[in-house]
Amino acid sequence: MTGFAFIAAGAVGVWLISTPGRDAVSGTRRMPRAATTQLRAPAQTLRTALAGVAAAAAGWTGAWALFGGGVAPILVAVLGGAAPLCAATQRQRLRARDTWRAWPRLLAEIRVLVAHRGQSIPAALFAAGIHAPAGMRPGFSDAARTWSLSTDFEASLRVLKASLADPTADAVCETLLAAHQIGGVRIDARLRALAEAAQAEAAARSDARAKQAGARFARSFVALVPAFMAVIGLSIGRGRQAYESADGQLLVAFSVLAVTGCWLWAGRIMAVPMRQRVFLQ
Incomplete structure (x- = not known):
């Protein structure tokens, strides 16, 4: 005993x-x-x-x-x-799962703010980041701070990409940077296509994990x-x-x-x- x-x-x-x-x-x-x-x-x-x-x-x-x-x-x-190290790795995987699950919703919010409310792309991105999962918020906060101090959107996106370290985040940042620098009227269609791609990837990953439950x-x-x-x-x-x-x-x-x-x-x-x-x- x-x-x-x-x-x-x-x-x-x-x-x-x-x-x-x-x-x-x-x-x-x-x-x-x-x-x-x-x-x-x-x-x-x-x-x-x-x-x-x-x-x-x-x-x-x-x-x-x-x-x-x-x-x-x-x-x-x-x-x-060695168990705490394995637990830390598992927490990183859970944060990554929260990240790819959150991007479709965040992209939809960015699209609404840009296309329907007339906000700028940086303002819409950082406003959507407030509603991101807890693991993503520090990256959005650091990027928003960089933007407020320098108004350099490219530098802000570099901070965000380095913090999130996620393939979907990289694609989103590059798309938003190109739309911010070039402009045009197709930003709504681009964001919709990006959101659909992120949604399809999230659904595929969720389905794969569901099949592994047993x-x-x-x-x-x-x-x-x-x-x-x-x-x-x-x-x-x-x-x-x-x-x-x-x-x-x-x-x-x-x-x-x-x-x-x-x-x-x-x-x-x-x-x-x-x-x-x-x-x-």
């Missing part, structure tokens, strides 16, 4: 470290933008490192409570320490079954003594590596590929 209590405490610690509190978030919003930008990367690195340490401690405690010995707990601790569930289920069987093994025969033996430690280590390798491989082959960025400059 003590081992499981340590596991629960470690899991709570990882969650608290990985999730910023409401006061911290509100305090960051009250800080100047320059100070926030300077502190964001070191703070995130420190938070990830602390989460890795907490996850490694929780993994070692749980493995030692189940298997004893030294090989299996150390291996689980190493893999547990495989993703099976991936999680197959990863949980060996852990459940390891717990059941404690009540069979000599239980923990068998795990503590040299052969038991080697078999446990091999099993952990096999399950981890299959988990990573399955996630890799199920990843929906992203379009390559073309307009990098």
